[in-house]
Amino acid sequence: MTRWLDDDEMRAWRGLVEVMAGVEADLEAELVERHGLAVGEYGVLVHLSEAEGEAMRMCDLAARLHLSPSGLTRRIDGLVRTGLVRREPSKEDRRVMRAVLTPAGRSAIHAAAPTHVDGVRRHLLDHLDRTQIRVLGQAWAAVQAARPNRAGAPKRTD
């Protein structure tokens, strides 16, 4: 027989879903309004700006963003069109295209990052005390440790 969720578990689960949905919606709205950037696009810029040479292989970037190859191709299409990212064929492997941050892209991420961080604080962290924040971090670590390694080992830019 199924063991249903008790009150604590229900609050933990439904709260997670609700809060996450709300916070993400707010962040999206603020980022779009103030910088014309969708959260998905912001994610691309964040990863590129943190990467060696401000560039990543399409393949790796897609995995990091939990995006399908075709999904990333089109997201990059958009960022190329707005001039924030540039495509560059790899010299070492001619199958590979690298997405490279342009100067405009660097400006955009520098402008948008404070908005994003501020949003995370205002909509989430400001309402939690230090203990709760630490417990959250430990909880996610426990869950991720138990999870088959989706985006395994070999990156340190996170």
Added chain:
Amino acid sequence: MTRWLDDDEMRAWRGLVEVMAGVEADLEAELVERHGLAVGEYGVLVHLSEAEGEAMRMCDLAARLHLSPSGLTRRIDGLVRTGLVRREPSKEDRRVMRAVLTPAGRSAIHAAAPTHVDGVRRHLLDHLDRTQIRVLGQAWAAVQAARPNRAGAPKRTD
């Protein structure tokens, strides 16, 4: 000047995003594979089954699911096509359409619920201890209390 996230805060935030994405993807895959139901469709059935008379106004249902009116119209289209939900014009207000759970819909939700709950346990709750679960619940409550009431007061079917 922007106050950036410290290590604890970063772990709490990025972990939240990552874990949520992973768990939702797993739940979706399992639900689709075993019951042919997307999480979004499951959500409709859950809300209807918990509602008075197993029916809700389109309008209220859309708000509860954080979905636009047109988005809900089309999601219900799908569920009507597969016979899990039925449309019924309201008697009191002729602008209103009510989405009603059919017997097939009731069967579907009863069949799928154990899969969903089991998934929430296996992918999330099983890796947390009781203290962490309670802190999570309290954290979400704090965040939601501070949030302008998106889905305000007058419902008790949650």
Added chain:
DNA sequence: CGAAGAACATTGCGCATTCAACATTTGCAG
């Protein structure tokens, strides 16, 4: 070396979603 198979990026197609426009109905102000 040479061929088979894997890896990478893109494209076509279908599906789900949102926004804007619309038609109908209700509620309210005067």
Added chain:
DNA sequence: CTGCAAATGTTGAATGCGCAATGTTCTTCG
């Protein structure tokens, strides 16, 4: 009572994403 604004649901156009198929390049193994 009248008329106008708000509420409700649907449709059309546009967007974003995933899956499958494709073309190219690399790698591995006989």
